[in-house]
Amino acid sequence: MNMVVCCKQVIDPEAPPASFSIDSAANKVIPPAGIPPVVNPFDEQAIEAALRIKDAVGGKITVISLGINLTRDVIKKPLSMGADELILLEDEAFEGGDSWSTAYALAMAIKKAGEYDIIFCGRQASDWDAGQVGLGIAEILGIPSVTVVKKAEVINGKARVERVVADGYEIVEVTLPALITITNELGEARYPTLRGIMAAAKKQPIIWKPADIEVEPSQIGAAGRRANLVKLFQPVREGKCEIIEGDDAADTAAKLAMKLRGLKVI
Amino acid sequence: MAEYKGVMVLGEVIDDKLAAITTEILGCGRRLADELKEELSCILMGGEVAKVADEAIAFGADKVYIAEDSLLKDYRTDSYIVVTEKIVQEATPRILLLGQTAVGRDLAPKLAFRLGTSLATDCLELEVDTKAKLLSATRSVYGGNARAIFTSESLPQMATARQKAMSPLERDDSRKGEIISVKVEIDPAEIRTDVIEKVEEEAAGIKLEDASIIVSGGRGIGGPEGFEQLEELAKILKGALGASRPPCDNGWTPTTAQVGLTGKIVAPDLYIAVAISGASQHLAGCSGSKNIVAINRDAEANIFKEARLGVVADWKQIIPPLTERVRELMAG
Numbered sequence: 001m002n003m004v005v006c007c008k009q010v011i012d013p014e015a016p017p018a019s020f021s022i023d024s025a026a027n028k029v030i031p032p033a034g035i036p037p038v039v040n041p042f043d044e045q046a047i048e049a050a051l052r053i054k055d056a057v058g059g060k061i062t063v064i065s066l067g068i069n070l071t072r073d074v075i076k077k078p079l080s081m082g083a084d085e086l087i088l089l090e091d092e093a094f095e096g097g098d099s100w101s102t103a104y105a106l107a108m109a110i111k112k113a114g115e116y117d118i119i120f121c122g123r124q125a126s127d128w129d130a131g132q133v134g135l136g137i138a139e140i141l142g143i144p145s146v147t148v149v150k151k152a153e154v155i156n157g158k159a160r161v162e163r164v165v166a167d168g169y170e171i172v173e174v175t176l177p178a179l180i181t182i183t184n185e186l187g188e189a190r191y192p193t194l195r196g197i198m199a200a201a202k203k204q205p206i207i208w209k210p211a212d213i214e215v216e217p218s219q220i221g222a223a224g225r226r227a228n229l230v231k232l233f234q235p236v237r238e239g240k241c242e243i244i245e246g247d248d249a250a251d252t253a254a255k256l257a258m259k260l261r262g263l264k265v266i
Numbered sequence: 267m268a269e270y271k272g273v274m275v276l277g278e279v280i281d282d283k284l285a286a287i288t289t290e291i292l293g294c295g296r297r298l299a300d301e302l303k304e305e306l307s308c309i310l311m312g313g314e315v316a317k318v319a320d321e322a323i324a325f326g327a328d329k330v331y332i333a334e335d336s337l338l339k340d341y342r343t344d345s346y347i348v349v350t351e352k353i354v355q356e357a358t359p360r361i362l363l364l365g366q367t368a369v370g371r372d373l374a375p376k377l378a379f380r381l382g383t384s385l386a387t388d389c390l391e392l393e394v395d396t397k398a399k400l401l402s403a404t405r406s407v408y409g410g411n412a413r414a415i416f417t418s419e420s421l422p423q424m425a426t427a428r429q430k431a432m433s434p435l436e437r438d439d440s441r442k443g444e445i446i447s448v449k450v451e452i453d454p455a456e457i458r459t460d461v462i463e464k465v466e467e468e469a470a471g472i473k474l475e476d477a478s479i480i481v482s483g484g485r486g487i488g489g490p491e492g493f494e495q496l497e498e499l500a501k502i503l504k505g506a507l508g509a510s511r512p513p514c515d516n517g518w519t520p521t522t523a524q525v526g527l528t529g530k531i532v533a534p535d536l537y538i539a540v541a542i543s544g545a546s547q548h549l550a551g552c553s554g555s556k557n558i559v560a561i562n563r564d565a566e567a568n569i570f571k572e573a574r575l576g577v578v579a580d581w582k583q584i585i586p587p588l589t590e591r592v593r594e595l596m597a598g
Contacts, residue, residue, distance in 0.1 A: 013409050017546050017568045020411040029408060099375070100384065128407050128414075129527065130387050132375040139379035144458035145343060147372045150521075160462070165368045166530075167522060168467035173460045183528065184511065185521045226384035230402070230415040241560070241576045252577055253587035256559070259575055261595055263557055265479065265536040266503060 001059030001154055003050045004110050005083065005120045006134070007043040009067050009075055012036070013126035020234070027232040029127070039077050041189075042122025046182040047078045048189035049152050050120050057154055059117075060084045064109050066102060068095050072205075079200035080192030086205040087113060093210045094221045101224030103136025108213045110137065118159060119179040123148050131181075138179035146174050150185035270421045273299040274359035275308045276350060277322060278369055279315045286475075287365035289325045289434035291427050295363055296326035296435055298394050298401070304360065305329060309353055311346060313339030316445075323443035326435045330443060331357075335450040337457070341369050344457040347377055349450055354381065359422050361394070361401050366426040374426045384418035386425045392432070401425065410527055410546035410553075429475070429531045430554050468522045472506045479505030479536045482525055482552070485512035486541025486562070486581065493519050496540060499589045502596060508532065510548045526551035541581045544569025561585070 012035050019032035031037070039047075050061045061083040065075055070090055079086055087109060094105055110116060119141075121134030131147075138145035150169065151162040159178055162169045164185055174180075192200070210217060217223060244259060246252030260266045273295045277288040284292075292308060299306040307329035308322040319330040333349045350373070354362060364370040366388045378385035386403035390413070393402045401423040407414045417423075474480060481500040483493055493513065500507045507523060514524040525532055527547040533554030540561045542548060549572050552558065560573035563580045570576050577584055 011408075013547070014545075017411055017544075020408065020546075022412060029412070098384070100379075103379070123528070126409055129405075129409065130375075131371060132378070132385060132387065135372075135375035136379045139376050145372075145376065146459060148368070162465075164521070165464075166468075168465045170461050171463040171465070173462055175458045178458075184515060188515070226420045227386065227416045227418045230417055232407070232412055232414050234412050237571050239572075239574065241570045241573045243570075243576045243578060249579060249583035250587040252579060253584050254591050256575065256577055256584075256588060257591035257595055260536070260559070260592070263536075265557060266592060266595060 001053055001057055001118060002114070002116045003053065003059055003061045003118045003120060004113065004116045005043070005046050005050050005061060005063050005078065006106055006137070007047065007063050007065045007075070007078055008040045008125045009037050009065065009070050010040045010125055010127045012038045013041065022232055022234055024233065027229055029232070037071055037074055039074060040122050040125045042124060042126070042182060042184065044077070044189040045184060045186045046120040046122045047081055047083060049149070049180070049182050049186055050118070051082050051190065053118070053152065053154055054082065062087060062113055064089065064106060064113065066094050066105055068092060076200050076203070076205070077192060079203055080196040081190055082196055086203065088205045088207050089213070090207050091209045092221070093217060096222030096225070097220065098225045098227045099130050099132035099136055100226045101220050103133045103140060104224060105213070105215060105220045106133065107137045107140040108215050109208060110141065112208070112213045117176045119177070121179065121181050123181045123183045134179055134181045143177050143179055144174050145179040145181070146172050147181045148183040149180050150183055152180055268358040270358045270360045272305040272307060272357070272359045273302070273361045273363065274354065274357060274422070275306070275327070276362070276364045277308050277310045278365060278367065279310055279312050279318050282317060284318060284321050284325065285365070285367070287367055287427070287429050288322070290430070290432040291363045291365055292322065292326040293434040294392055294427060294432035298361060298392065301394050301396050302360070302399065307331060307357065307359065309333065309350065311338045311349060319445045320439070323441050324437045324439045326441070328443050330445050331448050332445060333448040333450050335452065337452050337454060338450065340461060342457055342459055342461070343372055343376060344459065345452050346373055347380060348452055348456065349448070350377055351380055353448055354422065360399060362422040362424045363392070364426045366428050370426045374424060378424050381422065383420040383422055383424055386416045388428050389425045390428055390431045392425055392427065406527070406550055408546070410550035430533045467520050469507070469520065474506045474508055474523070474525065474530045474532050477506035477532070478534050479503045480508045480525070480532055480534045481505055481538045481540065482508035482510065482542060483513055483519070483540045484510040484542030487513060487518065490518040495585050495589070499585060499592065502589065502593050505534070505536070510542050510545070539569050539573065540585065542569055543567045544572060
């Protein structure tokens with residue numbers, strides 16, 4: 001199985017909300033001091049989905065990541081987990097894009113990288129939360145897609161997946177090649193082993209510039225945007241929390257129950 | 267070059283009725299259409315949906331496009347996109363709205379790329395500049411930590427709305443509208459996915475999305491046994507049991523109980539958050555609640571910024587006496 005996984009380096013979504021701040025003049029988030037970036041957790045789970053298939057039926061996993069100033073030991077983590085090859089679209093021209101220009105660049109890189117059976121993406125990036133790039137890649141490449149998948153296997157040359165829906169899941173079969181987006185219900189991504197880390201340390205990422213993947217400069221990065229970001233801001237949280245205290249736990253609980261009665265919710 | 271005019275909504279039908287999200291985006295669409303002085307239309311697709319057309323009109327649509335076919339009975343990307351694309355290309359709406367649901371998440375981005383247009387997903391607010399005729403979409407981003415306002419010059423301007431973020435109109439069965447039957451032409455060979463089986467995992471009883479009281483547990487509950495205690499409280503309150511993501515990821519609760527950005531969006535009268543820290547992704551799911559009560563032993567927990575009432579204590583000390591007091595109050 002030839003598998004491609006798209007990974008994005010993002011600000012750590014587990015960073016405490018208090019550490020979050022915005023530069024309003026630039027409409028950009030200020031990376032929180034002392035908290036290193038991470039691979040988008042849903043993308044790590046996409047790597048895990050690919051590794052489970054590699055464990056079962058063998059294959060090759062190529063990771064592609066678009067960004068600038070990518071932190072090497074962050075973006076190489078998929079290699080430490082067991083992916084085979086890392087391609088970086090690292091150039092100013094790729095920067096500042098939206099779902100459109102990003103999907104276009106990644107799709108062209110995937111075309112250049114060679115044959116593929118399955119493309120895995122995380123269901124959304126934890127920074128912009130758009131959930132579009134994976135589907136955009138599938139549409140540009142003309143392949144079928146299944147979204148929010150929590151389990152993926154290859155059976156008789158097709159992918160058989162479990163797609164999460166509101167009240168449970170569907171078991172779906174899709175012809176290959178296909179693009180699959182992965183959701184957290186897949187389970188925890190494996191930790192890199194020491195051997196994996198050492199093997200990854202020896203591997204150098206392949207770096208592609210726009211000319212390497214034959215893209216129109218006007219279609220990538222900020223130039224290729226179709227959405228305009230007007231404003232980025234933090235919502236103001238109004239309201240105060242009334243803390244209930246009592247002589248002991250039972251007393252506090254009783255006071256809380258009376259408050260709820262007062263609110264007419266019980 | 268066709269003129270782009272009007273607001274169009276892609277509706278969803280569940281159990282022969284409009285899905286709640288559809289009534290909400292019709293309400294939003296009606297407001298936008300009125301400001302633009304243009305029409306509001308609604309697409310309904312499925313096996314048999316013609317009977318729901320009148321409901322769509324009663325909730326604000328001027329026109330309803332009915333697309334019926336056995337191949338549309340269950341949602342599939344490849345069949346739904348072909349039919350929607352055809353209707354949109356013929357009707358050329360200025361604005362196209364969908365719900366941020368299992369269908370919307372799957373269909374909207376692929377449709378946007380197929381139409382060559384831009385899409386704003388999971389919108390909390392949608393406004394229109396009547397002079398420039400530009401849709402202004404306010405999205406939740408950075409896991410709920412921030413808001414971003416987007417516009418786009420590509421057409422149609424597409425957006426998906428978060429559930430419970432928009433308000434439906436009062437149902438008015440005296441409203442009149444036009445019903446248009448769409449000829450459905452789908453090549454079955456073009457449908458590249460096959461649903462082998464549907465598995466329901468949701469606990470019986472009140473659905474989280476509909477519950478007026480929810481008792482919800484977080485990482486601090488520590489295991490499935492703790493959730494049994496919360497479930498007892500939820501039962502007495504005649505409410506539903508929810509959870510933040512870690513308990514679901516750990517298998518302490520079914521994943522269908524997850525409240526949050528990538529889980530259920532809830533807006534009950536009362537949301538009791540037990541041992542939940544209040545990460546933004548979780549708050550995105552419950553901030554629509556009328557009253558949030560937080561029980562957490564960490565006084566600095568982010569949940570206290572969102573809660574109306576709080577108790578700073580170990581939940582294990584509070585929940586048993588709280589359950590007893592509530593039982594007494596509700597019996598008396």
